[in-house]
Amino acid sequence: MAVTTAPQTKDIESLRAYYNDPDTCPSDSLKPVPLIDEQAFVSWQQDIPREYLRLSPEELDRRIRAARAYLGEKLVILGHHYQRNEVIQYADFTGDSFKLAQHAAAQDKAEYVLFCGVHFMAESADILTRPGVRVMLPNMAAGCSMADMADPDDVYQAWDEIADVLGDTKVIPITYMNSAASLKAFVGEHDGMVCTSSNAARVLKWAFERGEKVLFFPDQHLGRNTGYDLGIPLDQMVLWNYRLPNGGVTAEQLERAKVILWQGHCSTHQRFNVDQIEKARREYPGVQVIVHPECRWEVVQAADENGSTEKIIKTVSSSPAGSTWAVGTEINLVNRLQQQNPDKTVFCLDPVVCPCSTMYRIHPAYLAWVLEGLVAGHVINEIRVDDETRKWSLVALERMLALP
Numbered sequence: 001m002a003v004t005t006a007p008q009t010k011d012i013e014s015l016r017a018y019y020n021d022p023d024t025c026p027s028d029s030l031k032p033v034p035l036i037d038e039q040a041f042v043s044w045q046q047d048i049p050r051e052y053l054r055l056s057p058e059e060l061d062r063r064i065r066a067a068r069a070y071l072g073e074k075l076v077i078l079g080h081h082y083q084r085n086e087v088i089q090y091a092d093f094t095g096d097s098f099k100l101a102q103h104a105a106a107q108d109k110a111e112y113v114l115f116c117g118v119h120f121m122a123e124s125a126d127i128l129t130r131p132g133v134r135v136m137l138p139n140m141a142a143g144c145s146m147a148d149m150a151d152p153d154d155v156y157q158a159w160d161e162i163a164d165v166l167g168d169t170k171v172i173p174i175t176y177m178n179s180a181a182s183l184k185a186f187v188g189e190h191d192g193m194v195c196t197s198s199n200a201a202r203v204l205k206w207a208f209e210r211g212e213k214v215l216f217f218p219d220q221h222l223g224r225n226t227g228y229d230l231g232i233p234l235d236q237m238v239l240w241n242y243r244l245p246n247g248g249v250t251a252e253q254l255e256r257a258k259v260i261l262w263q264g265h266c267s268t269h270q271r272f273n274v275d276q277i278e279k280a281r282r283e284y285p286g287v288q289v290i291v292h293p294e295c296r297w298e299v300v301q302a303a304d305e306n307g308s309t310e311k312i313i314k315t316v317s318s319s320p321a322g323s324t325w326a327v328g329t330e331i332n333l334v335n336r337l338q339q340q341n342p343d344k345t346v347f348c349l350d351p352v353v354c355p356c357s358t359m360y361r362i363h364p365a366y367l368a369w370v371l372e373g374l375v376a377g378h379v380i381n382e383i384r385v386d387d388e389t390r391k392w393s394l395v396a397l398e399r400m401l402a403l404p
Contacts (some may be wrong), residue, residue: 001106003330006215009333010364012186014302014329017157017216017398022195030244032057032363032364032399033057033061033237034040034053034054034055034056035048035052035053035056035084035346035363035365035366041351048139048365048369049369051076052368053365053367056366058387060364060367060368061086063371063372064090064147064364064367064368064369064371065090067326067368067371067372067374067375068090068371069114070373071262071375073109073114073315073373074110074112074161075110075114075371075374076092076093076107076110076113076114077090077091077092077093077114077116078094078095078103078113078115078116078117078125078298079091079093079323080094080097080117080121080335081118081309081313081330081332081336082117082309082330082332083094083116083332084332085332085335085336086364087116087278087362087363087364088336090116090325090367094298095234095309095310096196096306096309096399097117097121097124097177097178097196097200098177098196098197098198098199098310099198100115100117100121101121101125101127101128101196101397101400101401102401103366104128104135105122105128105129107129107130107133110133111132111133111134112133112134112374112379113125113129114132114135114136114138114371115135115208115383116138116288116362116367117362118142118147118182119137119139119140119142119144119147119270119383120144120147120177120178120179120181122135122136122137122383123181123184123302123373123383123385124177124178124181124184124393124397125383126383126384126385126390127181127184127385127390127394127397128394128397134379135380135382135383136379136380136381136383137352137381137383138200138216138363138366138367138369138370138381139361139362139363139366139381140381141361142357142361143346144178144225146176146178146219146265146266146267146294147179147218147264147266147267148216148400149218149242149264150175150179150184150217150242150262150299151242151260152162152180152182152186154242155183155186155242155262158185158215158240158242158247158262159173159186159215161246161247161399162215162247162254162260165246165251165254165255166213166254166255166339169212169213170208170210170212170213170329171211171212171214171215171260172191172192172193172207172208172211172213172215173187173190173213173214173215173217174187174192174193174194174195174196174203174204174215174216174217174223175187175192175195175217175218175291175396176194176197176200176216176217176219176222177195177196177259178218178219178266179217180293181385181390181393182389183217183388183391183392184396185388185390185392185396187243187396188236188315188392188393188394188395188396188397188399189209189392189395191211191248192207192262192394192395192396193399193400194396194399195208195296195307195400196400197222197292197293197309198310198311198398199403200223200226200293201226201229201230201312202220202404203400204216204226204227204230205230206350206403207340207390208227208258212258212261212281214258214259215240215259215260215262216259216260217261217264218262219265219266220239220261220262220263221265221266221269221293221294221295221296222293222294222298223237223261224237224261225231225293225295225300225366226293227258228297231241232258232259234297234396235256236256236257236258236259237257237258237260237261238253238256238257238259238260238261239261239263240256240260240262240263241259241263242262242263250375261310265294266294267268267290268329268330269291269294269295269329270296270298270348271352272291272296272350273296273299274298274299276326276328276349276350276351277289277299277302277303277326277328277349278302280326280349284324284326284345286324287324287325287326288304288319288323288324288325288326289302289303289304289325289326289327289379290303290304290305290306290307290312290315290316290325290326290328291303291305291306291327291349292306292307292308292309292312292329293307293308295328298330303328305364305371309329309333312327312329313333313337315340316337316341316344317337319344321402322342322343322344323345323348324336324344324345325344325345325346326347326349327346327347327348328350329348329350331348331350334346334347335348338404346373367398402403
């Protein structure tokens with residue numbers, strides 16, 4: 001399996017530009033190393049104390065386990081499936097964003113939640129946990145390029161422009177979990193809901209029971225693939241380009257559309273293409289292809305199955321021994337599936353080692369730093385959502401969690 005490497009330069013700005021490009025794959029080798037030895041560290045948050053930079057994987061493991069033992073039931077660690085193995089091993093609960101939202105809501109004893117994921121997930125955990133629970137993110141630089149593609153001001157402006165064209169037509173706003181808390185609050189206040197890849201179809205059905213059209217953001221591909229599966233033709237789904245006046249669409253297109261898609265995408269899932277699927281079918285006769293619905297429409301159509309992270313795990317794990325799977329999703333998850341299913345052939349469609357570059361910013365050194373801070377009585381990297389945002393975000397999230 002090939003590995004992309006950073007430019008052979010010591011120029012910090014050149015390296016920073018490389019690692020911050022959302023459509024490149026600036027991974028290291030995915031092998032446990034001290035934080036200082038990860039080339040990508042140059043573009044990450046660097047306020048972690050220097051003593052943690054050179055700690056070996058073995059020393060970090062010892063210190064993390066000691067801190068966890070001291071904190072006991074006061075602490076719960078949530079880990080997203082895309083985390084590297086050396087982080088996910090410490091999680092009390094693992095899952096996709098939907099499952100982890102449920103775990104956060106169910107906490108009734110913990111005083112602290114350490115969320116090994118990205119910023120929007122930790123915000124959701126802060127919203128859903130009971131008052132007094134302190135939610136932390138190991139590395140505050142762990143964001144989401146997709147979420148960043150839906151700037152709240154752009155969404156508010158689009159909402160107004162759409163209303164100017166459609167008048168009294170009822171539009172239901174739906175935001176993917178991969179969005180800022182302020183946008184979850186926006187949909188909560190405007191009769192909408194949050195969705196995940198696990199429940200997007202149920203959420204869209206819910207929306208069409210209450211309105212004529214749906215504004216779906218920030219991931220165009222999940223919206224398009226879900227709408228198409230529900231029988232909505234492609235020509236009744238219009239793409240709203242937030243960089244252009246009135247989204248770059250005409251009034252006629254907007255009036256005809258049932259789903260208004262935001263021009264956003266996941267940089268990791270954007271890498272998968274039909275050529276990779278065709279190559280897998282040539283090289284592995286009988287292979288079954290399963291991809292995440294954040295992939296492009298044509299990729300989903302060319303695959304045998306598509307579904308959320310949880311569905312991918314369940315489908316591959318429950319398949320017969322000897323079966324072969326080509327998987328279109330994040331590499332840490334695919335590698336874990338391969339390790340957990342030694343009786344099957346499991347490989348990633350993309351031949352390049354490509355982790356979620358922002359999720360990958362959670363390194364064990366950050367866990368050790370935050371946990372040892374807790375032991376010393378300090379809460380580091382706390383995620384706090386203001387009361388008004390929390391109020392309406394909770395409305396949107398609870399609507400989602402209440403779906404049958």
